[in-house]
Structures are given as structure tokens and as C-alpha cells.
Amino acid sequence: MTKLKTFAGKINSGHVYALLISLLGVALFTYSNHLEFLQYPTPRWVWIYALTGASLILTFSLVQLPPEGNELTMESAVYLACIFVFGGSTTLTVLLLNCLIFFFFDTSTSWWKHLTNFSIYSIMICLSSYTFDLFGGHPGPLINDELPAYLMTLAVYFIGNTLLIGLYYYIIYKGTLYETIKDIIKDSFVVYLCTLVLSLVLVVLIVHNSFFGLVLFLCLSTLLCYSFKRLFSMYRSIEERANTDQRTGLFNHSYFEEALEQEIQKSRASGVPLSLAMIDLDDFKKYNDHFGHLQGDKLIAFVGETLKSEAQQHGIIASRYGGEEFTLLMPAYDILQARVYIDQLRKKLNNSRFDGVEIFPLGCLAFSAGIASCTSDIHDKSQLVDQADQALYYSKRQGKNTVHTYGAYSSLEQELDFSQDVRDIEQQLNLFMYKDMETFRHSKRVFRYAMDISELLDIDALSKRHFTLGALIHDIGKLEIPWGILNKKDKLEPEEWEMVKWHVTWGKKMALTNDKFKDLAPYIELHHERYDGKGYPYGFKGEEIPRLCRMLTIIDSFDAMTTERPYQPTKSVEEAIIELRACAGSQFDPELTEFFITYIESRELRAGDAAI
Incomplete structure (x- = not known):
């Protein structure tokens, strides 16, 4: 049957379960055995010693099963046969002798684990013995008419072991009970089936061939255990090759x-x-x-x-x-x-x-x-x-x-992230280099303005990142506008202007396709809204427009006024400042307009001093 193996770091919950199982197992053993072994005649004791020796031989003939560390022994066939031939009380006596001898031989295993395994066997033997009696089974020779009693006893023994071990691994691994039990059944069902069928074979051999039958059974069981070990060794060898990288010898x-x-x-x-x-x-x-x-x-x-x-x-x-x-x-x-x-x-x-x-x-x-x-x-x-x-x-x-x-180093990570994001956006903007070089240059200039302004505004690092990256990508939607309209030298027709206005919506959709840039969508979509509510695409007014989007509108307009555009005359910096003040309160946020003008005038003053 499958046995327990504990794991370092998990013994608390495992010990609680083992304690409960031990109390139940010892109680059932005491109730079912009644110290009847004190009254056994000599022939019965001879069989008890013989069956104990057989169970010990099979106990040391281990069959390893996944999960790693599980061990299945075929002594359960001896216990089941003992139930069928001699009854539950004798079987518990054989179990007690087996566990006591095994305890002194296997000193590497902790005492509480020995006690737990003894208790699990006791529970299964008691339940199986009660089931055999309940379904009309009688200890002695194998009787065909009592086949349901044998089958039900075998089923209860199998189910009992599976549930008791499955609950242990469920508690240890915190997984689902169903999956844990399913894995145990899948991995060990064939060996269980062999063990349970062999118990019926042993009944026939004991009844008809006495001790010679027991010897024949031990030979057969030992050969089966050896075969299972070879199969397991082959499985491990194949598994190791499947899990190993052949080039390095490391796991794959x-x-x-x-x-x-x-x-x-x-x-x-x-x-x-x-x-x-x-x-x-x-x-x-x-x-x-x-x-x-x-x-x-x-x-x-x-x-x-x-x-x-x-x-x-x-x-x-x-x-x-x-x-x-x-x-x-x-x-x-x-x-x-x-x-x-x-x-x-x-x-x-x-x-x-x-x-x-x-x-x-x-x-x-x-x-x-x-x-x-x-x-x-x-x-x-x-x-x-x-x-x-x-x-x-x-x-x-x-x-x-x-x-x-x-x-x-979160600040370093933010700096590296920002640099990479800038490069990613610039790769997208490079498409403008064949379609509209001026839009490419405009985006880069607006980005530099935003970088300067972000240092002057009282905003957090994340807002600064969104604002500057949003400024760089704000016109990305113009990639959808036909080349002829983007580069038209004459004034745009009304329907052409309507198409140009769609670039904010197209740009937003582009940004939303990438999780890294979805936070930049407001800067793309809202940088043509006006403070007086006459902008597009929604006609938002005043505080309805995010503050940094209102600032981006000012920067975008200033750069548009001071650089050459095909559909409007170019203004000097002084003329652009006059225009900004004239439109403050209508197109632009008045407070932010003055803030930007102060920045521009300071920049122009520094540029003049440098020229001197």
C-alpha cells in the first residue's frame, strides 16, 4: 500500500493529521482485537509468525511511485488474505508484530511516522473486516457464493488507503482533494489491483497448500516487486532524459x-x-x-x-x-x-x-x-x-x-523604462519621415517643450512620464490621413479638415492597442479640445479637460504658430505670445497660458544672453 512521507517546513499540518489518524487507528485496534492473541492456540501462532515473516519480506520489497517518495508495498495482500482465512483479530495481531519488528529495523524513520502507518493499516484492516462480515463473508476457504463479500472488502481496503493518503497530501500541498486522489489512483491503480487480486490467490494457496502455498506466493510477489522496480527505474531514466538539456546537463x-x-x-x-x-x-x-x-x-x-x-x-x-x-x-x-x-x-x-x-x-x-x-x-x-x-x-x-x-533602484528603473518607451514611440514616428517630415519634427519639438515644462510643473513622476510621452505621440493618428492632405500647400477644404480632425480618434485607438501606451490616450484624443468648449472631438470645457492635456494644447499650438505649416503663416515668438494671450480664456487655459509664456520668455532671454 502507499505510505506517507513528510516534508521539511510542512510538518505542522501533517502532524495534526497524523495525530488524529493515530488516535483513531489505536482506538479501532484496541476495540477490534480485544487482546484475543492471548488465547490463540499454538497452530494459530505458527500461522501468525509465518504471515508476519511474509509481510516483513514484502514490506522490505518496496515499489516506488510518484509523487516522489511515495512507497507501495505488497504486504497488503497478506493482510487481506489473513482477513479472509483467519479473521480481522488475527490480522491485527500480524500487523502489530510486523510494525514492532519493522520499527526496530528502520531506525531512520521517526517514531510518529511508524505509529501513523500502523494506525492507517489498522483503520483499513478494521474497515475491511467489518465489510467482510457485513456482506456475509466467513473466514476460511474461498467460497464462490461469497464473491460480493470479497469484492466489497477489496474495494473498501483500496478506497480507505486512497482517501487516507490523499487527505494527507491534500493537507500538505493545499491543492484540491479531487485532483490529489485522482493522481494517486492514476499512478498506483495497477499495482493496487495486482495486490488485491494476489490476496485471493494467497487464500487459495494457504487453504489448499498450507505453508508451501505461502512460500510459492512469496516467490511470485517478490518477482513482481522486482519487475515493478525495473519498470520504475526505466521510467526514471526516461523521465531524466526528457527533463534534461542534452547540451549542458541542466534541467530543460x-x-x-x-x-x-x-x-x-x-x-x-x-x-x-x-x-x-x-x-x-x-x-x-x-x-x-x-x-x-x-x-x-x-x-x-x-x-x-x-x-x-x-x-x-x-x-x-x-x-x-x-x-x-x-x-x-x-x-x-x-x-x-x-x-x-x-x-x-x-x-x-x-x-x-x-x-x-x-x-x-x-x-x-x-x-x-x-x-x-x-x-x-x-x-x-x-x-x-x-x-x-x-x-x-x-x-x-x-x-x-x-x-x-x-x-x-526604482528611479533607475523608471529612467530606463522611460528611455525605452521614447525609443519605441520614435520608431512609430519614423513612419512620418516618408509621409510628412514636418509632423515628425513637430512631435519631437513638442516633446522637448513638454520635457522642460514637466520640470517646472508640480507633478509626480508618473504624471511627468505620461505627459512627456503623450506629447511625443500626440499626433500619431495623422498616419491615417492621406499623404495629399497632410502635404497640401493650399487651404484645406471643409471635408478635408473634417478628416484631419479624425486623427485624434485614430491615434487614441492606436495607443489602446498597446498596454504600455494606453495611459497616453487622453493626450492624443484631447489635445484639440478648447477651454471654451468649442474644440473637438467632444467639446469638453474648462476643468472637464485634464490639466496636463490643457497644457499640451498650448504647447502644440505655440509650436504650430512658430514653425512653417502649409496651411497657415508662420509667427515669430513675440507674435505667438500675443496670440496665446489673445486666446487665453477661450482656446487656452488662462493660468497655464501665462505659465507657459513665462517659460518661453525666460528661455528666449537665456538664448539672447548666450548669443551675446
């Missing part, structure tokens, strides 16, 4: 995914910290291009061997994530411990010799690493991977050969 990506999910569940259940490090070899492509893929594979293998050796010494799960990327899954490591360990590993690799490392920028092997720690708000393995990957990105951005922990 698939195994990493499974292990990560399991370790997250363990961490959440026990409260033990868990960290994940993602490692990427720096400048590996340069090495690969210079020496070829075969030598590059040798370098990957060398790094894999180093990681594997280090990981095995510290209880860490090292995997090849793909290409030159590796993962280190670190149970019991908090974020600080993980950083210290990965930094030491980085330095060790820096000092490792390998052919050709002199072509690397630092003249040595180097990697960048990102570390994330499993926290209470991590509900899915992909979240932890994304955080570690993001930390790895920041590590690369800091110049490589560094270790970065997720959430550290």
Missing part, C-alpha cells in the same frame, strides 16, 4: 516550468522564501560569430557544467531556459541571499578560463542576472518569470556583468 525549460509551479505552491503553503534568478551570457553572439556554433556550444556546455556543480551544492534547481539564458530556482533564499549568491557566482565565472574569452569586452566570461522573489501577490508562475526577466533587462541596461533585483 519544460522541467523548469513544472518545478517553478511546485516550488511556488510550497513557498505559499509554508512561508519559506523562494527566489528566481534569470541569467544571460553577455555578448555571446559575438563569441558565436567569431568562433562558430560548435565552439559556442562548447562554451554553453562549460557554463552549464559550472552552474550545475554550484547548484547541486546549495540545493538550487539550475535549468537552461533557452539559447544562452539560464534560470536558477532557489528555495529558502530570500531576495538578499539570492543576490549575494548570484553575485558570487558571477565573480567565479569571471575568473573561469575558457578558450577565446579574450574577445569579450571585459576579457572574461560574464553574465547579467535578474532576480525576483516570490511574494504573497504572486499567483501565477508567469508573474515571477516576468519580474525576473524585467530585472534582467535592467541589469543589461546598466552595462552588463551585473546583478539586479526586481524593484530595486
